[in-house]
Amino acid sequence: MNKSFFCRSFSWPKCSSFLAACVLLPFSVFAQPSAAPLRSADFVVAVVNSEPITNQEVQALSLRLQRDARAQGLGTTVSEIKKLALEQLINDKVQIQQAASLGVVVDEAAINQAELSVANNNQMTVEVMRSRIQQDGLSIKTFRDQLRQQLLLTRVREREVDNRIRISDSEINQFLSEQIQRQAAKTTSELNLAMILIGVPENSSPEQIKVLEDRAQSVLTRARNGEDFASLAAAFSTSPDRGANGGAMGLRALDRYPELFVQATSALPVGGVSNLVRSGAGFHILKVLQRQSPPSTLLVTQTRARHILLRPSAQLSQAQAMEQLGSVRRDILSGRADFAEVARRISQDGSAAQGGDLGWASPGMFVPEFEQTMNQLRPGQLADPLVSRFGVHLIEVTDRRDAPMTDAEQRNLARNALREGKLEEAYASWVQDIRGKAFIEMRESPQ
CATH class of the missing domain: 3.10.50.40 (Chitinase A; domain 3)
Structure with missing residues (x-):
């Protein structure tokens, strides 16, 4: 089956806030509008291993975080946002320095592909996107530098954080067992029964009822002796639709059958015929045509x-x-x-x-x-x-x-879901480790 040259091999998406590819974001998120300076000159607010973080950098990121907070309806104060911005810039700085020490690089071809993907994601050409970026006051060089940084951060995080995560076979088995149980709880068993009804009219005398019961018992004996159930239904059933489908009522959930029918057939295998079932309508003979249980696989x-x-x-x-x-x-x-x-x-x-x-x-x-x-x-x-x-x-x-799903697909899904659950903790631990090894000097508070 041809899946076309633009397809990827089967893998369940690995999604996380920090591993999400920057190339899928609109280009506007990379723009960092300049804030009106409160001082005539910029100044250093922190130093990370001799590399400075300036007040203007904090201001620009703060504006973006403020916009995101408003969009999410969060009541975060300006002071809190500036602290968050400074912390993020420090964390990014130590991660970029870690990438450099590990020899992680992003070449121009990768940046070109990322730029093309951002443009495509915004349904425009690269040329139109660049024009829009410049209209928003951001230079193309700055935009590409931001792309480079995002790609660099993604690569070093994938390399370093993934190595910290271990998923055992027992965790996978437990995850799959829980998921299959949840799925089964949402999926009801289904049953297809065929019925022959020997109807009992209202106000029938005991003698008349006995005659009809004997007739039903005779038909039941013939059905159990192997006679074609559909032919017996067409010949003897008083149900209005007996001739159309041989008495079959169709595959349906158990709760769509009378409880009497479910109880009478609960222990029967497919092909089994029930005892006579008495209801207000008469005597029923039921045959199990099909059972469908909740799937045992995802x-x-x-x-x-x-x-x-x-x-x-x-x-x-x-x-x-x-x-x-x-x-x-x-x-x-x-x-x-x-x-x-x-x-x-x-x-x-x-x-x-x-x-x-x-x-x-x-x-x-x-x-x-x-x-x-x-x-x-x-x-x-x-x-x-x-x-x-x-x-x-x-x-x-x-x-x-x-x-x-195949067994391999199920286990792949479980492994990625479990990894996703551990990513945040592993990422926080990794950042804490590399930040603890860095020299960080806090200078002036951001303005």
Whole structure:
């Protein structure tokens, strides 16, 4: 099954506040608007291993933290925010120095890719993004320096913090057991019963009831002797739908059957026939056609999608690709074009021969910008053109299902979830260690 060149190998996303890739953030978060200086000249507020942190740096980060606090509805004071900003700058400084001592570097190619990803995430070209950045008062050099720093911090944290985390097999087994129990609690058992009803009219005399019971017992004996249950239902059942489906009532949750039926069939295997069940309607003969218990393995929601990909080039700009796929989308929605036919004709992806079909995909198989848009679509829904790091896509979701995970997928999920739970503690411990080895001199308080 071709998963296209822009796919990633199966891995469950590793998410954390400090490991989240900076390339997925809007470029505005990197901008640090200048604060109006309260002194005519900047001054040093702290020194970390001979490297200074200035008041303007604290002011710029404080403004960003204030904006974030307001967005989250937090009532943090300006004084508290400045303390947080200074602490973050000190921690970043010691981590960057640690990266340098370990020889961790970020080359220009990585920065170029990060810049392209930030632009794509904001649905614009690099040129348009750079223009916007300059309009906001931030130089391109400063922006790229900030990208370099974010990538450097991410790499050193991944390298150093991950090495501190240990996940045992017993922890994985316990995690999976708990998750399967939670899943089972939300998933009810289902049952498919076939029924023959020998109805007893109201006001029947005891003699009439005895005749009907004897008839029901005779039919039960024939069913247990191997006669076709559906034929017996068609011949003897007084239920209105006896002939349509051989008495089968369909797979349904246990709570959608009368409690009498559930109790009468609870110990029967598939194919088993119950004793006579007496209800207000008459005498029932029940056969178990199918049982479906909650799955003993974790389920994953898989999506089946198809796409058309255009890659910008010297002959086709990103804006032109967006416009072309926008036109294609309108033609498909109006019925003037067929998605698969257009994909085979113009898509620049390996899936083109399959009409753009990407097959069933589990979470984490596609790059984030593609997957985020795909996950927001309902089956049959067509997205607006999307820019990813690989080009411009037109995505349609065709189906969605819950599928059992393989053992390897389950253990991979458990390992990453357990690692995520330990990341914060491991990160805090690592920062404390390297900060404890650093020489930190506090100078003047930030203004």
